[in-house]
Amino acid sequence: MGLVVQGNVVHVDHDNKEWLKTTPHGNPTTEVVEGLTVYCLFKRLLASRKSRRKHRNNIPGDNCPIIYALKGKDNLTTNISSIKKLEKLLSDYIVWHDVLKRVVIFSVLATCLFLFLLVLDNKHQTASAPLSQDWSSKSFKAISIKNSTNTLSVTPVVNYYGERGFATESGVSYLIQTDEHTILFDLGHNHKELLVSPLEQNLERLGVAPKDLDAIFISHFHRDHIGGRVWEDKNSIGFGFNQPALENTSIFAPVPLTYPGVNINVIREPKPLFNALASTGPIPRQLVLGKIDEQALVINVKNKGLVVIVGCGHQTLNKLISHIDKYFDVPLYGLIGDVHLPLEQGRLHIAGIDIQRRLASGEGLFSPIDKQDVLNDINLMSRKLKMVALGTHDTSDKSLLLVEKEFTGELKSVRVGKKITIN
Ligand SMILES: [Zn+2]
Numbered sequence: 001m002g003l004v005v006q007g008n009v010v011h012v013d014h015d016n017k018e019w020l021k022t023t024p025h026g027n028p029t030t031e032v033v034e035g036l037t038v039y040c041l042f043k044r045l046l047a048s049r050k051s052r053r054k055h056r057n058n059i060p061g062d063n064c065p066i067i068y069a070l071k072g073k074d075n076l077t078t079n080i081s082s083i084k085k086l087e088k089l090l091s092d093y094i095v096w097h098d099v100l101k102r103v104v105i106f107s108v109l110a111t112c113l114f115l116f117l118l119v120l121d122n123k124h125q126t127a128s129a130p131l132s133q134d135w136s137s138k139s140f141k142a143i144s145i146k147n148s149t150n151t152l153s154v155t156p157v158v159n160y161y162g163e164r165g166f167a168t169e170s171g172v173s174y175l176i177q178t179d180e181h182t183i184l185f186d187l188g189h190n191h192k193e194l195l196v197s198p199l200e201q202n203l204e205r206l207g208v209a210p211k212d213l214d215a216i217f218i219s220h221f222h223r224d225h226i227g228g229r230v231w232e233d234k235n236s237i238g239f240g241f242n243q244p245a246l247e248n249t250s251i252f253a254p255v256p257l258t259y260p261g262v263n264i265n266v267i268r269e270p271k272p273l274f275n276a277l278a279s280t281g282p283i284p285r286q287l288v289l290g291k292i293d294e295q296a297l298v299i300n301v302k303n304k305g306l307v308v309i310v311g312c313g314h315q316t317l318n319k320l321i322s323h324i325d326k327y328f329d330v331p332l333y334g335l336i337g338d339v340h341l342p343l344e345q346g347r348l349h350i351a352g353i354d355i356q357r358r359l360a361s362g363e364g365l366f367s368p369i370d371k372q373d374v375l376n377d378i379n380l381m382s383r384k385l386k387m388v389a390l391g392t393h394d395t396s397d398k399s400l401l402l403v404e405k406e407f408t409g410e411l412k413s414v415r416v417g418k419k420i421t422i423n
């Protein structure tokens with residue numbers, strides 16, 4: 001008889017006379033059958049003289065000693081120590097085979113992941129240098145913001161921390177009120193894909209309906225700013241799963257987008273928007289996951305100066321501040337928003353890996369943002385800004401502690417539902 005191997009299943013084939021031969025004089029120690037190594041552990045004990053005589057003229061052993069022994073045919077027997085040895089060997093084999101299989105699978109996956117990351121990093125490095133060069137060679141028309149607002153209030157509607165009763169998540173939305181206008185800056189994440197998103201819940205709690213908005217300002221096309229993953233494929237934006245009527249609302253975005261019934265204003269350079277408001281225009285950055293264009297909102301507050309509202313801060317603080325200094329005729333006063341400082345314990349984990357400070361680093365995956373980068377930014381803030389309200393959707397707690405300790409200006413907290421007032 002022989003064995004037919006199909007995947008992990010072994011069938012006994014009684015027609016096959018070639019495999020697993022044994023003879024009364026001794027068993028082959030191993031037999032390879034279609035890639036399966038069969039170990040013969042059983043000793044074939046000699047049968048009686050009479051029985052041996054009977055078999056003498058037969059083709060020697062086409063029998064499997066294990067099966068024969070179990071069937072008790074041909075007077076074959078097995079001894080206890082053989083069975084025990086087989087049991088131990090089989091259990092050892094199963095355990096080690098299992099461990100080995102896992103090690104091999106893990107090694108293959110880890111190697112593939114590492115190679116993928118290397119390719120990603122290489123792509124990033126290749127694209128990053130020309131983009132920086134292109135940006136430094138660009139020049140725009142300077143912006144004059146003649147008008148100012150007497151009051152400015154900014155209420156976080158979506159952010160990582162919040163006041164009691166407000167929904168929170170790692171996304172961004174701010175409700176901005178000037179003397180004359182109500183603007184919603186970004187539309188949150190709806191990360192859990194709730195039927196009523198954190199943005200919608202919190203707007204309702206604040207007593208604001210979409211139709212009350214004079215403008216929606218989209219900082220950049222990342223899912224935690226456009227209302228969620230659902231809008232990415234549609235190249236659109238939304239309030240949770242909804243797109244309420246916004247016929248009387250202006251929408252400003254840094255890239256072409258669509259919204260039912262609204263012509264979206266695509267901002268391509270520094271530009272005045274309404275009275276006392278302007279956009280920095282998109283500042284590009286090559287991230288590991290691709291290029292992103294991010295604009296920030298600039299508001300001129302009377303007797304203070306410019307307050308800049310920032311989404312993720314992919315632009316980098318250095319570029320953002322020097323850009324505003326270069327193209328706006330009013331000095332900077334303060335900053336509200338995130339400047340992308342995810343030290344350890346960032347908000348984004350993939351497969352349990354704290355990945356955000358690697359994805360956010362302009363130097364690539366293998367040079368993550370570190371404490372010195374954060375200290376450099378704090379130093380810059382202290383030199384250029386009198387007030388900072390730092391969001392926490394991509395700024396880790398560790399960075400926030402450093403800012404609290406080192407920033408020399410006025411530091412305000414960003415919590416959903418807690419109004420930040422500047423006047
Ligand atoms: Zn973000």
Ligand SMILES: [Zn+2]
Nearest residue numbers: 220222312314
């Ligand atoms: Zn982003």
